[in-house]
Amino acid sequence: MNLPLTFFTIWCVVLSATTHAADKPNILYILADDLGFSDLSCFGGEIETPVLNSLAKGGVRLTQFYNTGRCCPSRAALLTGQYPHRVGLGHMTTNDLGRPGYRGVVSPEAQTIGQVLGPAGYRSFISGKWHLGTPDPTKNGFEEFYGTLVSAKRFFDADHLIRLPEDRVARQYPEGDFYATDAVTDHALDFLKLARETPDQPWFLYLAYHAPHFPLHAPKKDIAKYAERYHGGWDQLRDERLERMKNMGIVTADTKLTPRSTWQNYGETKTGTNPTWDDLSEDRRLDLSRRMAIFAAMVDRMDAQLGRVIDDLKAAGEFENTLIVFTSDNGACFEWDPFGFDIKSSNENILHTRDMLDEMGAPGTFHSVGSGWANASNTPWRMYKHFVHEGGIASPGIVHWPDGLKVKNGAIVHDPSHIIDLLPTAIAVSGAEYNGTLSLPGVDLIEQLNNGGTERTLFFEHQGHRAVREGNWKLVAFDNKPWELYDFSVDRTELNDLSTTYPEKVEIMETAWDKWGEENNVTPLPDDLGVGYLKPNTTAE
Template identity: 45%
Template sequence: MSNVSATPPSNRRVDLSVKIRVHPWLKIFRRIAWLPAIVVACFAPQAAAAERPNIVIIMADDMGYSDIGCYGGEIDTPHLNRLAERGLRFTQFYNTSRCCPTRASLLTGLYSHSAGMGGMVNKRATGKGTDSPYQGFLNDHCLTIAEALKPAGYNVLMSGKWHVGEQRPNWPTDRGFDRYFGLISGACNYWKVDEGRQMALEDQPYTPPADGSFYMTDAISDYAVKMVDEYGRRDEPFFLYVAYTAPHWPLHAWPEDIEKYRGKYRGGWEALRKQRHARMIEGGIVDADWPLSPLDAKPWDNLSEQEQAEFDLKMAVYAAMIDRMDHGVGRIVEQIQAVGELENTLILFLADNGGCHENPVRSEVPGTPPGPRDSYLAYGKNWANASNTPFRRYKHWVHEGGISSPLIAHWPAVVKSGKLTQQVGHVVDLMATCLDVAGADYPETVDGKSIHPLDGKSLLPILEGKQRTGHEMLFWEHLGSAAVRQGDWKLVSAEGGPWELYDLSKDRTELNDLAKTHPEKRDELLAAYRAWAKKTGVRPPKKSRKNRKHK
């Protein structure tokens, strides 16, 4: 990316003490194998500091728990599978059930309400914010990973979807990132920028070329690769956040990628769920004692031949979008290896929420099948039910189908190959993990304003193969759906509906409601949730007819 002008540094002054200071020559010294032992010994303390890892966080958008190969899916994801085979997979990792809140929690290490993103983004907000839990952009009482790692000597880079602040001064380069390319807004056409959406290159608006060469997923991968190529060769470590829009609707993919999957889904969603569930059990991802949740879809055999063909095409395009994203992940990893940094780079891969039940129909040319730029369709609830195998519900809800995410951790210098962990983690933990491995402190104030204490806890002990002292409780709230988890107990409500209680060790598919048989545990968790909600500024839920649907 040497042809792109450097971005001015963030104007936020961070009062942040740094644990580690690295002499610029040390990274060179540690790569010279024949350096005399006496010199190495003299520089031993600083050399250890120079081993701080690069950090790469890669996130998919609206991807179900079981979609990728290493979590039971049939979609061809060799590069993610390879990271899993040589790294660590979490079986109980959580997001916040929706794109904006998850991105806010990832970036800040806070529950999204504390960062100002309890709901969705405010497209019109231009000010510094009022510190409202639902203001719709990051507030001034939170710190981004970029703002924390930059003073610690990291180059901080991002390629992809932002979606936590639509207007200046709320863009990535306003919140600490040195370099940025991507989509400032939410869902967008993959072949062009929709009206009302924004893309940016550094701190300026960006318009993709109109010659048919632009495809959002490839562009995000291209810039990520360029950033690694440039900054991976420097003396300082780098942090790179790659936020794909795939496989979020609209269903857009290259024809050759779609063709690879045409016809593979003619067996229907019932068969797909059963096949994935069997592989997940065999691979140790889920427990065989947890029944597969009830089908929440039309019976496939009741569909006409034409309907089956149309649904097969939708799922084929969806699979093609994940396939293309995996290809981009492979290119990024290959470039990290090319600059000699793969051994000491922590790579984390996750999803921002579960598979999406939404069904927008906004095609510019009605009747256009999914895939090309004139179409604007989604794969719908029926296939999302399969994406979230074996769990209930979808994106937006905080039952397991909405909040369960793959998490792959690859770090050859630290993480042992091919392991699974059942230890529980949450997206708020990623900021704490980055600070921990980078040796950076977290400030109490910035520009004289107090910074909320971190809600997250570092995952580093888990990455090192140790037992972590986890969270006493975890909390969720989004648009009235709410949950609290304590150990294996989970209390959950859908959009103001009845509170349900589950023992996740025996019933993670949430089919056996124990609220009436264990009223004391229900009341204990409900009291804890209400105390957290009051402290955090969570709105009381509104009753909704929707909670009767999508069981």
């Protein structure tokens, strides 16, 4: 037996395996909550987001990155790579309608990114918001969890966020020092430290911030930074943002600003159109300006906290070979009228005046931003979260990976992509094998960016609102309303309905949507989603 040759062969095999593991990128997926399309300054907004701007400058901005229009469905789509109805989360986690697409909990048939990457040697962690209906994310492929299992409720209450598995202990904070965005970042950094105990294994971190979801909560010093910024109102802000977006190349130079969007209140007993800012009373304008200032402060704070994570990656020498993707779960939230709500999600509104303004956003308060500002956050699109017009389903997308992206730094890409692409992307860059029983409808985002992609068809449904995106065409409809058809090569703002001009196109795309709906547990659409903010559908046959 030739021992030196045998040992040399073994050494080469070990070295090859070690090198292969080292070459696998770490993966960081960052999800904001209720962030509008134009809120980031690198997408035309006035909110200061230097960290995300830097990632955009060193990576790629995606101007047609789609979500599902709502929080639970988008999170299910991101983590499982499936359209949400296919895995039981066609609506929310609050109720089970007894139908496969609307069970209110992610299907055990689905595999999460953590479950797929595990066999490829990855360690997976979650810090932030889960919202997939199961009681313990560490039973869904993740080693460690810190955050909330449900929707964001409180940002100053440490008891709202939990640590799992059950034997783990969350960080403790001195009285008055807790803020959820900071705590989510603290625990994310703890998880990265834990991951580095096994340097031969790459990691996946899902960093799912609650911000800027209501309630509007932010530290006072952050609110003060924006206290005077929004006195000009939402009409002025929409104009300013659109001009910057055109100059950046986020939208085309001929993009028209949509009319102010409509709204419907909690329970759908009233509808209306967002009012002209100048028609509001001075007291109302001051109240609303403070709401938007708090919203901006939440985004600003999130960006600063993300900076701590980026600094940590750089210090560990991991930044260049970490695939980072940033997006939001849906467009900005209109709930439930132009003035926003207070106390709880409802039609209750308090007009804050004088000294009351200074207390807004503090512990114990509960406000939303309202539909007027949400419309501005989604500039220049129509509508908001809940809907599948562009304001509901188009989010800012940023991809950064110096070791893997071939496109020019700072590039702006206008090809459509979708949150369902993030699991196929993780599979492709990690070399993992997908052995799930459900085929994956998404594509490898890195391959698409580096080498171009083929024309694809994307589908949407939420609360009866439905859409198909096929090349430059989009077919879209409100619940119980006729289809509208738009040519996105000239009209992504959905202003010129061509459904009567091209009825044959409508028929073809509607047929495709019907087939998708049947195959993905979407249809028949429920008559009653069992939530107080929606009326049951009494017009269905």
